[in-house]
Amino acid sequence: MDRAPGLSVRVKLTLSYAGFLMLAGALLLAAVWVFLLRHVPDRAMLINPDDKPTGGVFPVRSALLDVFAPRAAAVLAFLLVFGLLGGWILAGRMLAPLTGITGATRMATNGSLSHRIRLPGRKDEFRELADAFDAMLARLEAHVAEQQRFAANASHELRTPLAISKALLDVARTDPNHDAGALIDRLHAVNARAINLTEALLLLSRADQRSFTREPVDLSLLVEEATETLLPLAEKHGVTMKTSGDITPTIGSRALLLQLTTNLVHNAIVHNLTEQGTMWVNTGVRPRTVVLTVENTGEKLSPELMSTLTEPFQRGTERIHADHSGVGLGLAIVKTITHAHDGTLTLTPRSAGGIRITVELPVTTAHADR
Known part of the structure; x- marks a missing residue:
């Protein structure tokens, strides 16, 4: 957006400092003048007892004003110069961190996301801004790398x-x-x-992109639909399906949450033991969330492999294109749908082999208030 040119923040702060110093000096001089007016007349009458009150007070005030006014003007002029000079220096020191932040912003605009401000010093507003900007750059860099x-x-x-x-x-x-x-x-x-x-x-x-309509959804019903749909596939692979749980009301897209549930059940079937495999699907309700847990037997998975399973086009087994092997986006879609519904996804290896996947989503407000 094009904007009309204006004063810099440093100039504005300098003028503010100088103006405040001038105002404080003027108030102080005014207080001194009032103090002198209250005390000088009485002392002047003691020095000149033969003069009438009206003849002694006003000549003294006039003489006092002649002496006080030039000195007050000189003091104000000094405060003005001192305020402008000191304000310019102080404003420069206060705004110095913004130079680093501005430079990092320009570098990020030009496509360099690896630069970090790393502002030194104790925690203050500028330090919080710099740290937040560094964290944003780190997320952007990771996001861009992931997209690439x-x-x-x-x-x-x-x-x-x-x-x-x-x-x-x-x-x-x-x-x-x-x-x-x-x-x-x-x-x-x-x-x-x-x-x-x-x-x-x-x-x-x-x-x-979260471009979907949110509506009340019962995850337990979606589990029933997904398991019924994939039952022939489970029978073909020799996998026993066991489901349990309670009504799990949440808010979101029914189509996307059904896809999430179907992907988890499908993943538990095709990445199971070749013979006599078992999978468990459970739904439950916690005080503020609903939980969907899908667990299956299978080969033991290393922690290194577990950390990559939700990445696109990563598979827990060899990258073969066999029957129902998938396209490598199953858990990546689950992760994206979960985050789009403000939920959390947790993958845990089973000690006996296989994996336990837990999806935790916000519970409906009406159910949470019970």
Whole structure:
């Protein structure tokens, strides 16, 4: 936004300091003048007892004014010069931290997010501002790096099905005797995967922007719907599903929270033991939050791997494109939806193998007041 030029903050502070000093000096001189007027006449009458009161007081006041006024003017002139000079120096020292903050802001505007102010000294308003700005730069740098990694991974993931489709079409063109049915089936599978990946990316973007309508939602009902939908997949993988819990009222998007629940259940099924696996889904209510917990058996996970599972295109198992292997955005979508609903997501490895994932969301106001 274009603004009209004006006085700098340093000039304004200098004028404020000088003006305040002038006002204080004027008040002090006025107090001295009033004090003199109250005491000089009586003493003058004692020195000149033959004069009448009206003849002795006023000549003394006039003489006193002639002596006091020039000196008062000189004092005010000195205070003005001293106030301007001292105010300019003090304002410069007080505003010095803003120079570093302004420089860091300009560097960030030019694309450099690695610079930090690191303002020294004890905690004050400028130190709090600088620390807050450093924290903002750190978050922005991390966010930009995450977006760059996401864009690179998304490009790679989208390129893979396109490259496979091109290879299949090249084979079909060079080999007229190639089985057309098998080619169509493979192209259908590759195309379906590309569509699923695109829809997952759109869902991730929608949840991240929080562009959804909030309404009362019962997570326990969403758990029932998700487990019923994925029951055939669980039976195919030999996974036993166990659900329990109470009514869990919260506020949010039913579609997004259903996607969150479905992703968690799907993740617990496909990343389970190859034989006789088990998963548990539980909902509960706390004083201020509702909790959805999904737990499953499986391989033991290292802490290093646990910290990356919510990153886009990261998988707990090998990056294979097998049946229902997913596109690597399941837990990333869960994390984004959870944060968009002002909730928290916690991943904990089970000592016996597998993982426990807990989603905590705000409870409805009416339920919290009970």
